[in-house]
Amino acid sequence: MPAARKKNLPPVSEEALTLIASWFRTLAEPSRLKIRRAREEGAKNITELVTATGLTQANVSRHVQSLVDAGMVGRRREGLTAICFIADPSITELCDNVCNNLLKRLSQQVKKLGGA
Amino acid sequence: MPAARKKNLPPVSEEALTLIASWFRTLAEPSRLKIRRAREEGAKNITELVTATGLTQANVSRHVQSLVDAGMVGRRREGLTAICFIADPSITELCDNVCNNLLKRLSQQVKKLGGA
DNA sequence: CTGCTATATGAGTATAAGATCATACAGTTG
DNA sequence: CAACTGTATGATCTTATACTCATATAGCAG
Structure with a gap:
């Protein structure tokens, strides 16, 4: 059956694609990655995140x-301050994986360019 | 030692954050997700991707x-046509995971709103 | 009540990036 | 060579969004 070359995956609606894309978009900002990481390093409320990241x-x-909208972190008011907490720990692993992948790929590029 | 609350992760440079963010940004577009999926369903060259996706x-x-810049797909010229191929198969799994995560989270929201 | 602190948000601006059109380029065919 | 095909790209427009400033809101202290 050489004609059946095409894989028939279940169709993905436009809305689903938009949703997935906006989820990725949340991670597509250095400032948000920084905030997420600062939270992981111990900064809990907004003020601490401000000093940890240098953002306004x-x-x-x-x-x-x-990040809250994307379901990646949670937030609750405690008196005056807003406490942030990691709502989806798998993001950490994901970011590490991406980071390692990039390192691998870039170092291969360095190797390729090495002799030039 | 109650003072040592802070996790000390290795510092991540601004450039690294920018790089990781731009990698995520590549997946933050419905059209690119669509193209990636069309490629997975069998569309190989640009023309086939055009007809499969409806994009120009x-x-x-x-x-x-x-996608090529991000190292997710590869491309080689073969005569007149440009053949695309999946360069990083793990993206597929990643997208599926994200999709499932979103489904889970959204259905929980539906449950919460169910009585209203 | 009056401040004071922590956070959220409206308005305005600047920049990044996607869509489109026209066109350039490269390879094929005659 | 000319004509055609598949793909890439410059120019332009438009939209989205991050940043900043100022201010609003909410809780606490006096």
């Missing part, structure tokens, strides 16, 4: 909102 | 370039 308060607040 | 030829060409 308004900026951190908005980015945290994005 | 110029559009597909540019998006494929992005």
Whole structure:
């Protein structure tokens, strides 16, 4: 049956693609990656995230909102402060994997260019 | 030792964050996700990707370039046509995982809102 | 109540990036 | 050589979004 070359995966709707894309978009900002990492290093509330990242308060607040919307971190008010917590720990592993993949790929490029 | 609350992860440079972010950004476009999937379903060259996705030829060409830059797909000229191939198969698994995560999270939200 | 602190948010601006059109380029065919 | 095909790309427009500033909101202290 040489004609049946095409894999027939279940169709993915436009809306699903949009949703998945916006999830990836949340991770497509250095500032948000920085915030996520700062949270992992111990910074819990907005002020701590501000000092840890060097971003402005308004900026951190908005980015945290994005992360919350994506379900990656959670946030609860405790008195005056807003406590952030990791809601999806798998993101950490994902970022590490991506980082390692990039390192691997880039070092291969370095090797290829090595003799030039 | 109650003072040592802070996890000390290795520092990540701004450039590394930018690199990781741009990798994620490549997956943050419905059109690119669509192209990637079309390639997986059997569409190999640009023309086939155009008909499979409904995007314009110029559009597909540019998006494929992005995917190549990110190391996700490869491309080689064969005569007149440009053959695309999956360069990083792990992307497929990643997308499936994200998709399942979103489904899980959204269905939980539906449950929460169910009585309202 | 009056401040003071922590956070959120509206408005405005700047920049990045996708879509489209036209066209250039490369390889094939006659 | 000319004509045609498949692909890439410059120019332009448009939209999305990150950043900043100022201000609003909410809780606490006096």
